[in-house]
């Protein structure tokens with residue numbers, strides 16, 4: 001064994017632990033002193049002080065020790081079990097281990113055991129089923145009964161053949177000398193101000209807590225560190241972008257403002273107004289804007305995006321609008337073209353539907369700056385798309401793209417004369433409102449604008465969940481609405497392979513049955529662009545009554561006269577998706593109705609449907625969605641940085657997240673690259689954890 005005074009956190013456990021124990025730790029992936037210290041308990045069990053067997057209290061968790069006097073394997077099938085009799089001077093305790101007959105090879109008469117579990121009365125004596133146990137040395141210090149008082153005992157993540165108890169033994173060896181090696185990356189006054197324990201104290205409090213308060217304080221410290229390091233990474237990247245990249249400063253002012261507003265068929269709402277002002281202030285700077293515009297479905301994000309794009313065009317630059325689906329890109333194109341009619345703004349639509357030659361021609365126009373406002377799908381993201389001077393890039397419905405794709409439009413512009421990279425101002429629009437707290441984790445480097453009010457005159461969509469057995473009534477209701485001149489969407493459940501068959505079957509059924517005599521049309525992903533355009537155009541013009549669709553109409557589609565949304569197989573859709581679908585109706589002055597036809601077969605499905613019926617507030621629903629699914633699943637572990645969150649849960653630690661964000665922001669504002677000597681440790685830790693993921697390689 002090596003001398004503890006020569007240890008570092010990298011000292012191999014093989015040099016400090018007995019061979020058997022170090023092999024066990026290696027099975028858990030723990031090979032160095034530091035790694036073992038970082039292997040913190042998942043929870044703590046409150047351990048009773050030991051008592052003589054005769055004094056054990058029935059019905060409570062007890063600890064005792066004694067000698068095994070007899071063992072046997074008994075029962076059969078599911079009831080198969082290993083039994084042992086434990087005796088001390090005062091009495092006898094029966095132990096029974098279900099499904100653990102392998103213990104017959106481990107525990108023998110004559111062994112001394114320390115056991116813990118819930119004592120139950122069985123006949124004349126007490127019994128503990130499936131106790132935790134520890135085989136004691138035949139003689140030694142362990143043998144002192146009642147040596148321990150009641151205490152909190154750490155329960156460690158363990159694995160087959162390696163118990164929490166093994167980890168505890170290994171920790172016993174390294175804890176005291178190891179703690180002395182832990183350096184804190186936060187200065188004492190800083191910690192003090194935030195009531196955070198020192199790092200070595202936090203580890204001590206987890207491995208050997210004196211109270212539950214200590215456990216809480218320690219976990220808070222480690223969670224704070226997780227969040228702070230991520231926020232540091234995010235803020236450093238942001239500072240880096242600001243320093244090394246420039247965007248064209250876009251002119252604003254009352255004249256341009258009035259000219260843009262004149263183009264809109266409505267006056268902006270106060271909420272839109274505020275967001276537009278926030279954006280215009282950003283765009284007037286050469287510092288590249290990175291702003292998230294969030295607003296519930298139907299809150300009017302398109303007008304805000306258009307405003308920003310027209311600012312770019314007014315200053316002689318180009319603008320791009322990236323939409324997640326062709327239908328949405330086409331819709332944006334037609335509504336924007338309508339608003340720009342008679343103006344000099346040259347628009348262009350770039351989707352995968354273009355022929356090769358049309359595409360080439362369009363790319364040339366874009367590169368020559370002959371297209372001012374380019375709307376497109378993913379096709380805009382390919383390398384061959386080069387703008388002459390892209391001033392504003394808007395990514396619509398960003399949740400459909402995934403976080404990693406944001407910023408792709410960056411770097412498409414030419415390099416600047418002074419060596420700095422010229423990037424467009426970027427606006428990211430989302431209608432799946434991201435709960436603020438989580439947004440901070442993921443979009444820590446974005447500013448956020450929120451359109452928090454819907455345009456005037458909207459009435460909430462009435463939502464009902466109905467069983468499939470009530471379909472007849474559902475469509476009778478739909479029919480009455482259609483006969484009044486309103487329109488309906490009917491969404492078929494989207495199982496990829498069958499989606500298209502599903503839509504067609506549903507159309508046939510409705511045409512032949514409940515909606516006989518009315519115009520029912522279908523739209524889905526397999527339809528050619530021309531046909532799809534024609535179908536959408538007829539529906540928009542009111543020439544068809546009902547549109548049966550897959551989720552291609554999920555986002556963005558805007559037909560104010562549509563008042564009814566029927567979702568078939570509603571239990572199969574996600575919460576955000578259903579909220580989006582519901583957002584297709586109730587856009588005009590007539591109230592909307594959303595009928596969710598389905599039968600929840602899981603608890604989660606029932607919760608989803610229940611939540612939709614209960615509220616139409618997208619922010620509340622997004623929170624509910626997170627609660628049902630967990631942050632990792634909603635945003636993907638990588639995107640949310642969840643894989644680097646060892647101790648923090650952005651949902652549980654909201655206040656801490658906010659604190660860490662403010663702290664990191666202030667700190668980075670003072671010291672953008674963390675390069676003073678006293679910051680060496682924190683910088684190393686940020687880069688080690690997030691350097692690669694956040695592309696910080698060349699920061700500083």
Ligand code: ADP
Nearest residue numbers: 266267268269297298299300301302303455558
């Ligand atoms: P989303 O935020 O979901 O993208 P849209 O931009 O599609 O919402 O707008 C939803 C509907 O509200 C559209 O029909 C649009 O014309 C209308 N709208 C947007 N802003 C206003 C406003 N200020 N006053 C009246 N109607 C508006």
Ligand code: MG
Nearest residue numbers: 301302396556
């Ligand atoms: Mg939209």
